[in-house]
Amino acid sequence: MDWKLPLRGKPPRTSRRSLHWTAFASLAAALLGWWLVSRFAGLPAFILPAPEQVAVRFWKALTDGSLLVHTAATLTEVLLGLLAGTIAAVTLGYAIAKSRLFEQLVSPYLVATQAIPIVAIAPLLVIWFGPGIFSKVLICALIVFFPVLVNTVVGVRAVPRPFHDLMHSLRATRGQIIRMLEVPAALPVLLGGLRVGATLSVIGAVVGELVGSDHGLGFLVNVGRGQYDTALVFVAVFTLIALALALYGLVSFLERKLLIWQEAFER
Amino acid sequence: MDWKLPLRGKPPRTSRRSLHWTAFASLAAALLGWWLVSRFAGLPAFILPAPEQVAVRFWKALTDGSLLVHTAATLTEVLLGLLAGTIAAVTLGYAIAKSRLFEQLVSPYLVATQAIPIVAIAPLLVIWFGPGIFSKVLICALIVFFPVLVNTVVGVRAVPRPFHDLMHSLRATRGQIIRMLEVPAALPVLLGGLRVGATLSVIGAVVGELVGSDHGLGFLVNVGRGQYDTALVFVAVFTLIALALALYGLVSFLERKLLIWQEAFER
Amino acid sequence: MTDPILIVHDISITFPDRNGSLDALDTVSFTVLPREFVCVLGPSGSGKSTLLRILAGLLEPTSGSFSFAGGRPKIGMVFQQSNLMPWRTALENITLPLELQGVQADEAHARSQELIDLVGLQGFESSWPRDLSGGMAQRVAIARALIHDPDILLLDEPFGSLDALTREHMWTELSHIWQRRQKTVLMVTHSIGESLILADRVLVLTQRPGKIKLDLEVDLPRPRADEMRYTAHFGELARRLKEAIG
Amino acid sequence: MTDPILIVHDISITFPDRNGSLDALDTVSFTVLPREFVCVLGPSGSGKSTLLRILAGLLEPTSGSFSFAGGRPKIGMVFQQSNLMPWRTALENITLPLELQGVQADEAHARSQELIDLVGLQGFESSWPRDLSGGMAQRVAIARALIHDPDILLLDEPFGSLDALTREHMWTELSHIWQRRQKTVLMVTHSIGESLILADRVLVLTQRPGKIKLDLEVDLPRPRADEMRYTAHFGELARRLKEAIG
Amino acid sequence: GPRPTPSRLTQVRLSLGYIPNIQFAPLYVAVERGYFAEAGIEVEFDYSFETDAVALVGADELQFAVVSGEQVLLARAQGLPVVYVAAWYQKYPVSVIAKSEQGITTPSDLRGKTIGLPGLYGANYIGLRALLHAGGLSESDVTLDSIGYTQVAALAAGRDQAVSVYTANEPLQLRAQGYDLTELRVADFVQLASNGLITNETTAAGNPDLVRGMVAALLHGLSDTIADPQAAYQISLGYVETLAQADTAVQKQVLATSIDLWKADRLGESNPAAWENMQTVLLDVGLLTQPLDLSKAFTNEFIP
């Protein structure tokens, strides 16, 4: 009685094209569901506007230029905050990964900054740093900071000892070890943190805008809510989602480019 | 001319005791700094109350029982939200790590949930799920969800191929592979995600409470702000920080217990 | 004559490669009888490890097929890299196959003791893999491949980084296990001497893509010992193998 | 007589262990002359790798000291596990030491070509380490240890998983490099034959904790070849080494 | 926005506690027609939260803000030296609304109902409590539902039977959506100190001319707006960029209703009785534990 082993090869490749189709199909399904609910659930438009109402509102906001202006404002805050938060997190995270003492000294404070509800300290930030873009960038950076920091620590700590031995036997400098060993080795985990950070950064900027601002998509949300123009709220929220997805896509793109050596990214 | 190599051994052990002392010293320094600022910076008490004022307010809130009641309310939300968010994230994250197709289908929606400013959808959540504990737990779970998810994906994807080969050659079942290979191998990265999630969970519950609630520490913050009782805001915020630190400490404790095999945790 | 336990038929495998593709094995066919000890020799990169991985069900051949008589066999495998799980102690790594079979912890411990003695790791049961020397890690991997009493052993250079003494000791033990427990063994090695001391048959693969160049019966009497190296017949077999590889 | 290039004085090392501590090396002393080729033999776990790691500055001895004449030497090291960086291609792994020295990319490429030919990896320059066979990975590691023209080579079982042919080829090449470029070599091996073909001197370590049991001058004429194995003097040296290890 | 002006003007940041809105039309009119400039002031609007604005003025980080009357008393109770220098709203701008089928036409009809409000703080809460008091009810006679700023949705979805909202916004929006509502305006039952301009004691004592200038410009804009709402609306279009996209009819109604809340015989004048009433409500609610010296909380001395 012959018998063949169940084989475990590489999983079958799903072509790019078919992936795009499934994504498209699931989007269409979501839209249809929304349309059906808005049509038959009997909710007033200021609670749930129909897709076509939102589309019209979107077109209006787009053509009068306001959507672009506010998106640009938010995007600026997001990008600056993401940049600042990431740089701070990677630097501090590296120091923490390298020194238990430093970790014990600073980590309670870092955790503390994460536990303070931003809305509670936003006024302080405004007092200290003024009401302009800086305070929003700061809030954004604060939110981005922690996930990137933690993943930096985890990633750097997990660098296998034999690689360190190799670098030391070759008399690599501290800078070379960082650049040629620790950065590439920690990159998968670090990029995971950046994925989280990138999506959170959008929230960060919006929280800052919601707290008090006269521009940005968070401001548009406030305006829409104040005027019971729920379609405008939807337009702003969808634009925020699009921003977050774009940033997320950027990080995914970086992953595919930088981690081709990982098996998972070969497929 | 003789010459000795600079040696790279294990870093000197810092004893537990000395670490506790440094943590204590840095806390004392922070307190002293606060006291000095409140004393000499000429800021009014409603902007920056002195440590002793906050201590008095703390004692008052403690003895009249209100602090305990609100802390318990928040803690319940946090723990339930953390649990629900983590379970959902680990389950979905595992599925995503294992299937490109599934990732492409669901990840845009997952990122979207992260990009929607909670404050903007909180009303909807309240309308759909009521103003009770459920909507706060949900917000908390939503916030916890993403970092845990992403780190689950990163951790599971990074499990080295040779271990999978070993398990397959031994005819391990899917469940055994998860339990005896993927969980322990992904644990360092997963716990990193949980670290972030644990601190964020506190924020999540508070955001829910700030948006609309009549209990919890977020409610206390609102009360304090509404009455210009800044000392009470400080009491609530410090309690929040203590909660976050406790959760963070719990995760760190888990790390030390579960990851003793990692060199970094030996020290 | 007995029926073969393993029939390998025209197996080829091609890996996708950055610059095109790479043929690693080319129409490899052979059969293995029950309780036969077969060694596989060949130059580096000739597809020896790939062949074992295919037989263990870890890779799918591009074409060709293989089958085991009597249903799916229990496999004991030693990989070329010792791949111990870093979160398990030496002992826990050894007992992994038993855990996977649901054997009780105390029975697993009892059975592991014998193997720990066999590979000479007394006192290192609770060491982490990172604290073991290269040879010790390899011995843990060998013990792990033997503990669950597998039907067939697939060994990929199991004695690669063992000192001469330990290696000879392991040869003897492996021969005993093989004879006592009626195992079928397929072992990759790069030592001609080792293959002649242990094997009933030696397969030699050619340079990439690996084809079977020589299928040599080793008709030396058993039990064999290191001294046999200096007999004429041993020398003749060694010469033929060397020629095939070279 | 020339002055020694390396003086090792009474080195001992003790590792902390779960159940107490583990003595790995016990008052090891020896000297190495410039351009000497020294092999280190010993049972598994006797501290051979630990000794190399101490000399490379990767571990601090618990007591004792060592010193190099002429300042900090450039080290070329082959580790027992090939430890290639998975995010670098084979070629990029080989050129790593040059990059660390700030050598220009095009010069690095030119110098690597020679070594790729030496280790026979033409066509695999852009392969990822995960796609290399065990022996190929080891050859990449050897090329990496040679490319930056080091003053001293610390080799930990460099030829462990190479087939006989490749190994003999590498012996010859290593001998050439050693003679042409005036290197000092300290090489751990578990093959007595290999040590006698290559070394000027062989150190044998005892069972744990490793002590020097034998320091044997290999006075065979050079160039040596595999045929020499069957001379009486070779046999005598091999017997003495075997006795010391056993 | 404000036109570039010579640098000899005093820079003032005025915190409004809400996003740009048609309800700030008097300020936009005052800027547009140069009333601030006439007073030697270049004004910049700030839209941070009300309580934050009060704290900032109290700490002298800001000099002026527009806030609700109860905030002044709450802040003073905690030692914030803020002073209310001009009453903008004469009527407290909070209403409780319900769907008509609930039959809620007097405050006492609220007994036993579930009432939605953002939280147990702010104008919505104070106004509601004053209304309950007017109906002879206490907090335990109703169920309060803290739901954040989602009252309209809660009412529409039938979650709450009544909700506490701003007179000049939600009722108009809901009626425009076709809802049939009954509305209880707090101002119809009790006069309470409402929104107005605050400064801090330092500025009031040290720079009375600046305060006088601010008050004058505000009141000038206010009277212009009351006199010609149409022109004020047109001017506001240039300051509230989102106004053009909103429902014009509703926004004009918002302005008209606001004007109704603003009108007074003497614009800007604070009525001591309104402050007494406010203090009574706050003491009643327990937000104040002891009476304050009200004469320090507000002043009419800067009114022209």
Ligand SMILES: Nc1ncnc2c1ncn2[C@@H]1O[C@H](COP(=O)(O)OP(=O)(O)OP(=O)(O)O)[C@@H](O)[C@H]1O
């Ligand atoms: N980091 C460490 N912590 C604890 N023990 C260690 C450590 N490194 C090595 N050892 C122990 O020291 C001893 C010597 O190890 P070493 O790797 O030097 O042996 P070796 O002679 O190279 O053996 P092999 O031939 O098997 O490679 C072993 O018993 C090993 O378990």
Ligand SMILES: Nc1ncnc2c1ncn2[C@@H]1O[C@H](COP(=O)(O)OP(=O)(O)OP(=O)(O)O)[C@@H](O)[C@H]1O
């Ligand atoms: N996953 C893979 N992807 C691409 N090429 C691979 C892969 N695995 C192996 N190869 C290639 O297949 C060939 C055979 O590899 P294999 O590991 O079977 O050789 P081997 O005979 O075991 O060699 P060695 O004696 O060096 O271990 C090599 O050229 C190798 O580069």
Ligand SMILES: [Mg+2]
């Ligand atoms: Mg191989």
Ligand SMILES: [Mg+2]
């Ligand atoms: Mg070793």
